[in-house]
Amino acid sequence: MRHIEIAKVGYEYAGTAGPVTALREVTVDVATSEFLCLVGRSGCGKTTLLNLVAGFLSPTRGEIRISGRIVTGHGLDRGVVFQDFAQLFPWRTAQRNVEFGLEMRGAGAAERTETARRFLRLVDLERFAGAYPHELSGGMQQRVAIARALAYNPAVLLMDEPFAALDALTRDEMQRLLVDVWAETRKTVLYVTHNVAEAVYLADRVIVLSPHPGTVVADVRVALPRPRDPLSLAFLEYQRTIVGHLGGRG
Amino acid sequence: MVALVWQTVVMLGVMPARLFPGVDRVVATFGRLVGNGVLPTHALATLARLAVGFALGAIVGVTLGIVMGRSRWAEDVLLPLVSVGNPIPGLAYAPLFVIWFGLGNLPAVLLVGFAAAFPVAVNTWTGVRAVKPIWIRSAIAMGAGERQIFRKVVLPGALPAVMTGLRLGLARAWRVLVAVEMLTSVPLGLGWLIFGAREFLATDVMLAGIAVIGLVGLGLEKLVFEPLERLTVVRWGMLAR
Numbered sequence: 090m091r092h093i094e095i096a097k098v099g100y101e102y103a104g105t106a107g108p109v110t111a112l113r114e115v116t117v118d119v120a121t122s123e124f125l126c127l128v129g130r131s132g133c134g135k136t137t138l139l140n141l142v143a144g145f146l147s148p149t150r151g152e153i154r155i156s157g158r159i160v161t162g163h164g165l166d167r168g169v170v171f172q173d174f175a176q177l178f179p180w181r182t183a184q185r186n187v188e189f190g191l192e193m194r195g196a197g198a199a200e201r202t203e204t205a206r207r208f209l210r211l212v213d214l215e216r217f218a219g220a221y222p223h224e225l226s227g228g229m230q231q232r233v234a235i236a237r238a239l240a241y242n243p244a245v246l247l248m249d250e251p252f253a254a255l256d257a258l259t260r261d262e263m264q265r266l267l268v269d270v271w272a273e274t275r276k277t278v279l280y281v282t283h284n285v286a287e288a289v290y291l292a293d294r295v296i297v298l299s300p301h302p303g304t305v306v307a308d309v310r311v312a313l314p315r316p317r318d319p320l321s322l323a324f325l326e327y328q329r330t331i332v333g334h335l336g337g338r339g
Numbered sequence: 340m341v342a343l344v345w346q347t348v349v350m351l352g353v354m355p356a357r358l359f360p361g362v363d364r365v366v367a368t369f370g371r372l373v374g375n376g377v378l379p380t381h382a383l384a385t386l387a388r389l390a391v392g393f394a395l396g397a398i399v400g401v402t403l404g405i406v407m408g409r410s411r412w413a414e415d416v417l418l419p420l421v422s423v424g425n426p427i428p429g430l431a432y433a434p435l436f437v438i439w440f441g442l443g444n445l446p447a448v449l450l451v452g453f454a455a456a457f458p459v460a461v462n463t464w465t466g467v468r469a470v471k472p473i474w475i476r477s478a479i480a481m482g483a484g485e486r487q488i489f490r491k492v493v494l495p496g497a498l499p500a501v502m503t504g505l506r507l508g509l510a511r512a513w514r515v516l517v518a519v520e521m522l523t524s525v526p527l528g529l530g531w532l533i534f535g536a537r538e539f540l541a542t543d544v545m546l547a548g549i550a551v552i553g554l555v556g557l558g559l560e561k562l563v564f565e566p567l568e569r570l571t572v573v574r575w576g577m578l579a580r
């Protein structure tokens with residue numbers, strides 16, 4: 090079933106030195122519960138596309154539908170995780186951060202506490218429920234952000250390079266955890282990254298964008314069983330294919 | 340250390356003992372004035388004025404700061420006024436306030452509020468403007484509306500700067516109050532006590548009064564602001580320390 094339909098979408102920024110076309114004729118469908126990675130070099134419009142799906146921007150051309158309805162703004166059917174660790178509210182504990190969306194939805198205190206606990210457990214941070222963000226490492230903060238985006242039960246999870254600022258070891262750990270979380274929650278995930286290995290590790294399908302303006306140049310289905318072994322030949326073969334589509338060095 | 344130097348100067352007899360009492364005399368006077376309730380009475384009168392005036396200034400300052408931070412139009416109109424007014428010592432307005440509001444409590448309290456409002460407004464404005472866009476984005480993504488964003492993101496996000504403003508405002512309020520008490524002939528108060536003691540060359544009383552002013556200032560900092568900050572911005576890691 091098609092969950093997210095991005096149809097011939099174009100986006101133009103006003104820009105101080107004249108209009109900048111960030112995206113042109115982008116068409117992508119994402120199936121329900123699919124894990125889709127958007128890969129491309131820096132500046133090719135990945136963030137723009139994610140912000141369009143999130144409803145922070147509206148397309149200058151084409152349209153985006155979620156579950157058949159045209160996206161006109163943000164909605165509780167989507168959860169968003171950004172790259173910036175600062176996305177958490179520093180004045181709230183991990184627990185209270187995760188409760189935020191439920192609070193906005195008007196959930197009662199008991200339900201909020203219970204649900205937030207459950208999602209903190211999902212990202213393996215139950216012990217840190219009472220900690221403030223500045224007391225947590227970057228990886229832990231991003232896990233709180235994931236729990237927070239999932240807690241109000243959106244059908245779609247949008248992630249913009251959430252692990253790009255982490256060290257390599259923590260990033261590997263986080264990728265494994267994300268695959269587990271996804272397997273358990275069965276969300277439709279749209280995940281932006283410039284890291285090819287990360288995309289091959291995570292995705293059911295990898296969409297490759299080329300820059301200036303951003304357009305889709307390849308759509309690669311990763312037919313590897315999970316958990317994936319990044320050192321296997323098949324894995325490396327996928328990486329090679331995608332790097333090829335990116336045009337050389339990756 | 341200070342007491343030692345002081346006492347040496349007194350013993351050398353550089354100044355007549357009547358105008359420059361020894362530490363022992365000041366301490367004794369302090370004890371006597373506390374014992375007979377004179378110092379506490381005056382101190383309480385001053386603190387009451389401070390509380391009312393500062394509360395007024397804080398409310399006005401925070402409101403102005405928020406309005407300036409939220410509305411382009413208000414910022415254009417008010418910010419120049421506030422920016423020009425901020426560095427002017429509050430005491431400069433004292434004669435004006437006396438002419439407008441007469442003598443006594445009213446001009447003193449109003450001037451305290453007036454002086455305190457400036458740093459509070461400027462810092463609140465800075466704080467509101469410094470609220471990170473990513474917090475607002477996250478809140479929007481989680482379904483927050485305008486009012487929820489204001490209450491649950493902008494206000495706590497601006498709090499560190501608001502606290503700084505309140506602390507500066509209180510310091511200013513305290514300074515201007517003690518001085519303005521000398522000018523507006525309030526019936527009771529530390530400023531008045533010191534000013535009145537001049538008539539009798541009661542330097543020991545003056546120094547005892549000054550000691551109370553210092554102690555109160557320190558007390559406000561240690562007993563009001565530090566605990567408040569420990570509970571909020573320090574705990575949140577939002578204060579560079």
Ligand SMILES: Nc1ncnc2c1ncn2[C@@H]1O[C@H](COP(=O)(O)OP(=O)(O)O)[C@@H](O)[C@H]1O
Pocket residue numbers: 102103104105109110111129130131132133134135136137138
């Ligand atoms: N606010 C903006 N104003 C003008 N141009 C922008 C703005 N944001 C992004 N762009 C341009 O749009 C293009 C795509 O940006 P972005 O979506 O952030 O790329 P990515 O996330 O892939 O690095 C870039 O060329 C960038 O310079």
Ligand SMILES: [Mg+2]
Pocket residue numbers: 135136137
């Ligand atoms: Mg980006």
